[in-house]
Amino acid sequence: MFTYYLELALRSLRRNKVLTGLMVVAIALGIGACMTTLTVLHVLSGDPIPAKSARLFYPQLDPQDMDGYREGEEPPEQVTWIDGQNLLKARRAQRQALMTGGAVPVQPAQADVEPFFSDARYTTADFFPMFEVPFLYGQGWSGGDDDAKARVAVITRKLNDKLFGGKDSRGQIVRLKDTAFRVVGVLDDWRPNPHFYDLNMGNYSESEEVFLPLSTSRDLVLPRNGSTNCWGRGGGNDGDQVENATCVWMQFWVELASPADAAAYKTFLENYSREQKALGRFERPVNVRLRNVMQWLDQEKVVPSDVRLQSWLAIGFLIVCLVNTVGLMLAKFLRRAGELGVRRALGASKREIFKQLLIEAGVVGLAGGVCGLLLAFIGLWLVRQQPADYASLARLDLVMLGATFALAVGSSIAAGLLPAWRACQVAPALQLKSQ
DSSP, X not given: OHHHHHHHHHHXXXXXXXXXXXXXXHHHHHHHHHHHHHHHHHHHTSOSSTTTTTTEEEEEXXXXXXXXXXXXXXXXXXXXXXXXXXXXXXXXXSXXXXXXXXXXXXXXXXXXXXXXXXXEEEEOTTHHHHTTOOEEEEOOOOHHHHHHTOOEEEEOHHHHXXXXXXXXXXXXXXXXXXXXXXXXXXXXXXXXXXXXXXXXGOTTOOOOSEEEEHHHHHHTTOOEESOOEEOTTOOOOSSGGGGTSSEEOBEEEEEOSSHHHHHHHHHHHHHHHHHHHHTTSOOSOOOOEEEXXXXXXXXTTOSOHHHHXXXXXXXXXXXXXXXXXXXXXXXXXXXXXXXXXXXXXXXXXXXXHXXXXXXXXXXXXXXXXXXXXXXXXXXXXXXXXXXXXXXXXOOOOHXXXXXXXXXXXXXXXXXXXXXXXXXXXXXXXXXXXXX
């Protein structure tokens, strides 16, 4: 019967081309606007590392003095060099990584390539396995390289293509700030979104191109990027004093295998804070946080508020379009009262008539979905022209592609419920008399 009802729907839609066109356009406009904004929201609010996000945690401590203290406020978003090193060396987690952002001058060996700056990540050895960073060639450095302040580097595929023509560059030398570094690994394509491990570099910024041992970066006093928040007599310069300054400027992440491990680590952070308070470094009451990746992103309100607002407005616009579609379908179905009355007189039940009309509504929705998809592609292209750091991410994936047609068909069927029900209430005897 489905095939038969589908054939009847196509005939009916061809007979009333103007009404059909108006319904398709109404649904297409609503679907196009809705899927454009929902796709952007979907991309921006996704899990950047779904396989491990529940096991990666961002510890926060409060080493500040009592100036401006307010009970219950959030601790700083970053850690000091001293606290970062203490937590790193304590090794209370399965893995841990201490890091900060920077920028390094790259001096290519090719005479025809001008020197340029590349964004860098100064970090520790566990960074790569902890965040499941994919490698095209080689691997990250070892903990021993951290201790030895080794001149080793991991570079991205893009930088490898630029400097070495895309070949396996392990063992090759790259010069950064007049210092020779040996390449030990080349990353495959990797851009976690959001840029969760360091939101100071931009919520949706691209991955850094050079990764160096943190100890090496401090030994060479390489330039840093990101925010530095100080108190008391703290200073934010890049000299030797930064390690001892009362400033937070580093990010620290840990990997914990279970909720029990997370609870134990939080207890460790509280005990560490008490110990530092007893030593006179911490002045404020114990104030620690330990959030996993998604909790951290929620806390930082990473998704722009205007994107959420636009999504709600687009959903409202879709509802308006569906209300118009309800009116058009009602007019169309009631105009066919005579045809439906004859079918009822020949033995078709109200249920069968209802199914027939809903299938017709579904066909309208499918056509509206195809047109709406084209409008969504145009809308996403317009989003990508914006200067926002997330603009380049606005692309339709398979999930949202399927959601487009599901929403279009589902919406049109929902819009057709009332018109179909009203059309089924027409008394067949009255229609036969009028024929």
